[in-house]
Structures are given as structure tokens and as C-alpha cells.
Amino acid sequence: MPVPQGQPVAKTKQETLDWLQSISGDLATITLQQLDELLPWYRTMPAARRSTIGLVAQAGITSFVAWYKDPKSQPWVAADVFGTAPRELLRSISLQETLQLIRVVVQVVEDRVVQEDESLREAVLLYSREIAFSAADVYARAAEARGLWDARLEALVVDSILSGEHEEELPSRIAALGWRARGAVAAVIGTAAEPIDQDGLRRVARKHSVDALIGVHGNRLIVVLGRIDESKTEGQPSFQKIATALDPFFGAGGVVIGPEVGSVAQAHRSAKAALAGFAAIKSWPKPPRHIAADDLLAERALGGDMLAKSTLLDIIYRPLASNSPELLETLAHYLETGRSLESTARELFVHPNTVRYRLKRISEIIGWDATGPREAFVLQVAMVLGSMSEIEARKRR
CATH class of the missing domain: 1.10.490 (Globin-like)
Incomplete structure (x- = not known):
């Protein structure tokens, strides 16, 4: 047709x-x-x-x-x-x-x-x-x-921080993750909550002007916090306060905050201290929820942490030994007698008021009060470590 x-x-x-x-x-x-x-x-x-x-x-x-x-x-x-x-x-x-x-x-x-x-x-x-x-x-x-790669890279960075290896490679690896922090850094370690809300944790961290690296090792949650704006140190919340804000993201048990360090290149120092503190806090029957790693120096030292041992010697034993032998002797007798002023005075053949004055002087020098039970325990461990170090030093001569 x-x-x-x-x-x-x-x-x-x-x-x-x-x-x-x-x-x-x-x-x-x-x-x-x-x-x-x-x-x-x-x-x-x-x-x-x-x-x-x-x-x-x-x-x-x-x-x-x-x-x-x-x-x-x-x-x-x-x-x-x-x-x-x-x-x-x-x-x-x-x-x-x-x-x-x-x-x-x-x-x-x-x-x-x-x-x-x-x-x-x-x-x-x-x-x-x-x-x-x-x-x-x-x-x-x-x-x-990219998300999977970032997660693997972040895990690798956290592992490097914990081990202290590849310190020179950290800046480039962290830059690839978009790390913006240029100020002080601290590590926070606690039990991981289930499930782990990493996005929520990062949002809370950003509200407090810090960046966060997150790692999960078994049942442990490791968070490395870094201040984004290093020029504004005044008025910024402490890492202890930030750790408290991050509390819902951690499971049961204590949360240990490592000491503040100057940059992410030194983050392994804070992480190692926090890791040792997290292991030591288990020795407490009822540990506090948030605790600084430096508040666990005695337990860490007893657990074999060399950093804690050297820290106790540096902040307690050596300052007293270099200041006055009398102060060191007074502290040793005071702790050995169960913190008794009268017994210490009799051992040293001095008046109890003299012991009181020396204890006050000790507190002024090192910042630790021997009359408190907790601080007395830390001082006792420091004195034992100091005596052992002197014995080792004499053997090497």
C-alpha cells in the first residue's frame, strides 16, 4: 500500500x-x-x-x-x-x-x-x-x-602511634586522612561500647574543637585527640573534660586519659602511658570512671612500665635527694612507721613539729602530700624505686 x-x-x-x-x-x-x-x-x-x-x-x-x-x-x-x-x-x-x-x-x-x-x-x-x-x-x-581505605589507613596510624614505630611517617599518613589538628594531643583508652558509633564520636569531638583518630583493639577503644586551633589555648576544654563528653561511646569500666603532648609526632608517649594505665586500673576494686594515666604511676610502675618508673624517680625521688638528705630520710621513716608523726620523731630524735615542717616542705618541693593515703602509697613506691636505682648505680661503679 x-x-x-x-x-x-x-x-x-x-x-x-x-x-x-x-x-x-x-x-x-x-x-x-x-x-x-x-x-x-x-x-x-x-x-x-x-x-x-x-x-x-x-x-x-x-x-x-x-x-x-x-x-x-x-x-x-x-x-x-x-x-x-x-x-x-x-x-x-x-x-x-x-x-x-x-x-x-x-x-x-x-x-x-x-x-x-x-x-x-x-x-x-x-x-x-x-x-x-x-x-x-x-x-x-x-x-x-575510599571509606574502606581510610578505615584501614586510620587503623594503621593508630597502630603506629601505639607502637611508637614509623614516627617520621605519621605526618604524611595523617594528612591523607584529613587530620586538621595542629595543637596538643592526648590519647584516651577505655572499653569499647557495642556498637561503636564512630561518626557520633567524631561529631562530639569536633564540637570541642578537636580532631579524632579512632582505633579498636579487641575490646579496647583508642581515641587520639588533637586540638585543631593551637593558637587558642585559653578557654578550651581540657582533655579530661573532652573525655567526659565522649563517655557514652565507651563501655563499662575506667577510661584512662594519657598525658598531653605537643604534637601528633609525640602521640605515642601519651598512648603508651594511657595503655599502661588502662592495664593498671584493673587492680582497683572500684576505679573512677575517668582517670589520668599519671594518677596511676604507682600501679604502672609495679606492672613494669619503665616510663612510669622513670617518671616517679624524676618527679619525686631525685628532687628530694638533690634538695636535702634530711627530707628524704624523714619521708622514708614517716612512710615506714605507717605515717605516724610521733614514731618518726623518735626514730629521727627530733620534735614532732620538726617532722610536720619537713613534710610540709616535701609537699612544697614535689607537690605530693605524704599525709594522704593515696599519695603516701605513690610516694612509697617512688622511694622503693629510688633505693633500687641507687643500689644498681653503686654496682655499676
């Missing part, structure tokens, strides 16, 4: 396919022109990046032709569009910019193709949906891969 005059002749699918293949080059040229006219960010990109984006756009047009040829045999042919894009392209343009790119490509195809063949409108719409979902999938997988 002859076709009525004035009506367009319907093309077969093969004829339409041949026609699409013949104009694909023109479509790619027009697409590049439209990208340059409509997308300011595309115009400002380096030539190499524009060339790569042009390849992606051209791949999109070629992929549409292949998809139109047989949609069922290649339902995910749209995903091949981004196969030509190098990984760095995903870091140079955002998902929003990628969708703008797709919109321009689809608009060019629709304007050129649908005008010639209205039957292709549905095919263009279906393909544009596939290509948009494909772009979202590419960026989602890239984000997921």
Missing part, C-alpha cells in the same frame, strides 16, 4: 541504527561545543582533563547506539561509559558536575535525534535514566572504596 502523501516514512530499526551511527561523530562535536558554552567549570579545566571528559561524552553517545541496538543483551552498557575515565577524574569533578555533563549529552542527543525520529524519544529517556544511575553507582563505589 503506498504511503499517503505528506506523512513521514517509518524507518526500520536497522535503518535507524545505521543513521545513528552515521551522525555519532557530529553528535560528539556538538556535545563538546555545548559543554564549553554551558559549563563554566569545564572551560577552566586543563586541556588534558577536558580531553578526558570529551572521551566520556563520546563514549556516552557510542554507548547509546550500542544500547539501542540490543538493550536486553547489554542492560548495563551504560556503565562502560565511565570505563575510559581515569580514577583521578572522579576526584577532579563532583557528582553534581558529572550529572550536568550527562544532562548536556542527553540534551544534544535528544535535540538532534528526536527531531528526526520521534520514535526514539522513549529510547533516549530510558537510556538517560540508565546513564544517571550508572554515574551515581560509579561515585558510590568510589566513595565506598
